[in-house]
Amino acid sequence: MEITKRKEKDVAIVAVSGRIDAITAPDFEKSLDELITAGDRVILIDLSALGYISSAGLRSILSSAKKLKVLSGEILFTGLQGPVEEVFQISGFKSIFKIFPSEAEALGSM
Amino acid sequence: MAENIHTLVSIELPAVLESLPAFSARMMECAKEAGFKEHKLGAMELALEEAIVNIVKYSSSSPDSVITAKCGTDNSGAFYITIIDSGPPFDPLKKGAPDTGAGIDDRPVGGLGIFFIKEMTDGVTYTREAGKNILTIKMKR
Numbered sequence: 001m002e003i004t005k006r007k008e009k010d011v012a013i014v015a016v017s018g019r020i021d022a023i024t025a026p027d028f029e030k031s032l033d034e035l036i037t038a039g040d041r042v043i044l045i046d047l048s049a050l051g052y053i054s055s056a057g058l059r060s061i062l063s064s065a066k067k068l069k070v071l072s073g074e075i076l077f078t079g080l081q082g083p084v085e086e087v088f089q090i091s092g093f094k095s096i097f098k099i100f101p102s103e104a105e106a107l108g109s110m
Numbered sequence: 111m112a113e114n115i116h117t118l119v120s121i122e123l124p125a126v127l128e129s130l131p132a133f134s135a136r137m138m139e140c141a142k143e144a145g146f147k148e149h150k151l152g153a154m155e156l157a158l159e160e161a162i163v164n165i166v167k168y169s170s171s172s173p174d175s176v177i178t179a180k181c182g183t184d185n186s187g188a189f190y191i192t193i194i195d196s197g198p199p200f201d202p203l204k205k206g207a208p209d210t211g212a213g214i215d216d217r218p219v220g221g222l223g224i225f226f227i228k229e230m231t232d233g234v235t236y237t238r239e240a241g242k243n244i245l246t247i248k249m250k251r
Contacts, residue, residue, distance in 0.1 A: 022130060022159060023127060023128075023130060052156075054156055054159045054160060054226070055220070055223040055225075058222055059219050059222075062214070062217060062219050063219050066214060066215070069215065082152075083153075090210075090225075090226065090229050091222055091226075092208075095211070
């Protein structure tokens, strides 16, 4: 798993590639926690280069989303594709999160 | 459904999370050799991870306990992964389905693993035999 972070307007953009499984999920959650602690309130996660996610990864996402919601923040997604999209579909995550076809559209919705 | 499985590979590793990559690599190699394509491999890998994570988390196993994973095919060409552990009796299939329609606030963190195993595969069975939990995952061609 590799994580790249940058900032665009007031949005923290997190591009994650590789795999989020039971072994890497804690690091991913830590990465999101660091942003929340640093004061970021809107996090856009780009999943276009992610090849695999398991329930451990969804657990990290939901846990961070709950923390952000209390702070009136939110997690947005873009780049949903392939097996990752299927996992989002089956779990219902596709309907509880805002998902955008592109980064530009996500930023435009702000 | 377990009678006619012809075992291709069997591996035994410590019942710890760190064994996951090795289980995954060997079982996916086995599925590839049996002729399964990328899409099915992804679903199988997910089901395998969820099953192993579940055992590591809930079996309260002693440090020297192990998990055995076997892969095999039957006469119809279906592929099977069987995961065996010696922990206390635990039937993961008895767990209720999560409410996938609940919002961020109402949704409990976790509880999706077993649901994924059921949803992503073509059948899963649990048996308790000779002091062992035996979970068999089936994937059609």
